[in-house]
Amino acid sequence: MFKLKEVKAHCDVPCGIYDPIVAQIAALSVLRMIDLMHAAEGHDVDYHNSMARYVAVKESEAIKCKEEIRIIWGDFIKPPQIAENPEIHTIVHNIMMLGGAVKQHTSRDKAMELLSEVNKFTEIFWKIKGVKTKVAKSPYAPNEDVVYPVL
């Protein structure tokens, strides 16, 4: 009775490729840098060289974490999904603030809070995508809980 026609809803980039794993790895990296900073010993040139590198990586990974979350929140999350997950705005705002806090300080607790909020965001993201999640320790230092999709 009806002939099916194809109608394009295309984008100019390969849209639809979103994954919070980059933000999760960035949050883990911040945590790892803080652990290394607290474990560092000595006051020689090598110490200062290592410390400078830890700080630089902590800074850039915190920025990356915030940027990745902002992109998913701004580009992927849509009004119907916000209605179903009204806590998403608070979680994102917490990530923005904690992302700033871990740059300013070397508090492990703050870095753990950042990872926890990113994990909450990740749970919502995969729920929206209809993918189940599990919590497992990262298979590398800092070996903390991370939310992974069950694929």
Next chain:
Amino acid sequence: MLQIFRISGDSLYPYYKNGQRVLGRKVFSKTNIKLNDTVVFEKDSYGLMIKQVKFIENNAYFVEGTSPSSIDSRNFGALTHKELKYKVLFKF
């Protein structure tokens, strides 16, 4: 009068998903097109497209996808009523 379309692409996600089918009713000169209606139209270089009406002024219908990367009126400008071929009734 009525036409079934299969959607290709994700620029209207999450309202319409890639591969989903929709039923459209042909647009005539007196067909009322409102804000947020989903419409099917043809653009020379892109072919048959589906987008949502986001702004109407006189006979200019500004259509957009939900994705910031969507190819829509932000690229090719507003459409006239005559350019709108079908109004989507529902998805299934």
